[in-house]
Structure formats: structure tokens, C-alpha cells
Amino acid sequence: MAELGYDGKVAIITGAGGGLGRQHALLLAKRGALVVVNDLGGSIDGSGTDASAAQKVVDEIKAAGGEAVADHNSVATPEGGAAIVKTAVDAYGKVDIVINNAGILRDKSFHNMSPDLMNPVFDVHLKGAFHVTQPAYLIMREQGYGRIISTSSAAGIFGNFGQTNYGAAKMGLVGFTRVLAVEGAKFNIKANAIAPLALTRMTETLMGNLADKLGPEEVTPIVAMLAHEDCPVSGNIFSVGGGRVANVFIGETQGYTKPGHTLEDLRDNWDAIMSQDGYFVPGNLADETGVFFEKLK
Ligand SMILES: NC(=O)c1ccc[n+]([C@@H]2O[C@H](COP(=O)([O-])OP(=O)(O)OC[C@H]3O[C@@H](n4cnc5c(N)ncnc54)[C@H](O)[C@@H]3O)[C@@H](O)[C@H]2O)c1
Known part of the structure; x- marks a missing residue:
């Protein structure tokens, strides 16, 4: 069977200067996509910047014979999102794929949660996806084609201690994805989400002796499949890590029906x-x- 390729498709990958995003960028570029490697280059909690993070991945892609351009804007503002999409349009004339991957952590148990821990996490994960996806979506809608993949998390879908901020933002991305799937359907725009598990700087203290089984490259094939023209689904969530891929679904019991029940x-x-x-x-x-x-x- 022929390999799946992305000939000439333009992909924006946010937070692609390291971790999962870097792997997505390397694979898509290797398979012929023209890639915008976006990364602000800050620390895990979102402080600081470092323009070399995105540039290094672009250099790596180019050294392997691929095509990419670096972008250092923050996803956390509408201006930043618009600028990221402009980078794609200026370099390659369109946008076909958006992978919302940029992320930060500001964990704290709920009784100690504060606006300075809550707001930046919402700005990067949830609003960040909105800021980047909307200007790209307008282009996708015009061209009648688009693939949008957002990075959710089991921390929000299933719950995890110390992450009300992160969990709420990540579950917000599920709603974002499912509504985009409904609205985008008639324009051949498909939106899906992943909940990954991988060893990156974000998780290096958490993985214990499973760490060597959880390489970030194990997350990329499902992302690449959802980014592909042949993507078979929209509005779906996939749990992925260490070589396992599973569909996460939201179901409802048959329930109990009695009008006027007490x-x-x-x-x-x-x-x-x-x-x-x-x-x-x-x-x-x-x-x-x-x-x-x-x-x-
Ligand atoms: N690693 C895991 O097990 C895991 C689990 C669940 C979800 N995730 C999610 O996967 C995504 C990638 O995380 P990772 O594990 O590769 O960690 P990572 O820290 O290596 O990657 C996140 C990247 O986002 C960039 N970034 C942060 N704020 C940004 C901003 N405002 N604008 C642009 N770029 C910004 C960072 O510089 C960093 O390179 C995140 O959304 C994370 O929440 C990861």
C-alpha cells in the first residue's frame, strides 16, 4: 500500500519547538507538508521566550530535505494567533492543517488556585486554540478543506489532582473540537482531538520506569492520520501513548424517564x-x- 503523504499541504503546528509538537513537525515535513513551526520558547510555566526553539526544529527539517518556516508568536493573544496564520500565508499561500499543541502547566490544588495560575493556562490552551484556529478556519472555509487537531488531556477528560485550570482548559478543547466538527462538516473541515501520554519536559518527573516506553514520537502517527486528507473521522477524541491508540467517546445511559418524577x-x-x-x-x-x-x- 502507498505511504500517506501531505504533498504541498500547509501545516501550522503550535508549540513545535520541542516535545510532541517537534515530532509532529518532523513527520509531516518528512512526508511532504510545508510546515510552520511555531514556538514561543518559554519555560514549562509559560514564562520567558526563546526564538531558537522553533528555529532549531526548522533547521532539522531542512537538513533532512524538508520545508519549514519558524514562527515565534504567542498563541495566547488574538494578535499572536493572527500573526502565526499570516506566517503560513506569507510563506506558503494557504493553511490546510492546524495542530493546536502549545501548552504550559501551572498546577496547584484547587484551594490554592488563583487567577495568575488559571488565566495563563486558559490563554495558552483553550483561547490559544481559538486564536490560531479561527483565522485559519476562515481560509479553510473558503478553500473547502481543512484539518484541525487539538491537544486535550486525560487530566481534563477523566480528572487529575491539582489541575482544575489545565483540566478545564483541556476539556474545553473537547467542546471546541466537537462544535468545529459540526460547523466545518459542509466545508470538508474535520476537527479532532488527542489526549496524549508521552515523556517530554512537561512529564519527565511523572513517568517513573515506564518513561522509556513513552517516547513522544509514539503520539505522532494518529495526529498525522487526523491531519491527512483521508482522515476518516471528525469530532473524535483519541487517547494515545506508548504505541497504543484508543477512541475516547462520550456516552449516555438509557436513563430513567418519568415526567413529574419526585x-x-x-x-x-x-x-x-x-x-x-x-x-x-x-x-x-x-x-x-x-x-x-x-x-x-
Ligand atoms: N506529554 C504528555 O504526556 C501530555 C499529556 C497530555 C497533554 N499534553 C499536551 O501536549 C502538548 C505538548 O506538550 P509537551 O508534552 O510536548 O510539552 P512541551 O513543554 O515540550 O511542549 C509545549 C510547547 O509549547 C510551547 N508554548 C508554550 N506556550 C506557548 C505560547 N504561548 N505560544 C506558542 N508556544 C508556546 C512551549 O515553548 C513548548 O515548546 C501540550 O498542550 C500539553 O498540555 C501532553
């Missing part, structure tokens, strides 16, 4: 509300509402 009805039928027998997985709000109406007939 508090005691709920207590007495709690098992029916919670039972996962016959659960369903709505593709979007219309699907979910359809099931609702069916029950109310």
Missing part, C-alpha cells in the same frame, strides 16, 4: 439512571436531543 423516584431508580446497559454515543447535540424526544413520546 426526589424519591430518583433515589429509588438510581440504578436505572446509572446502568450502562444499552448506553448510546451521540455524535452531536441533535443526536442526543433525538433520543430525548424518543423517550418523551
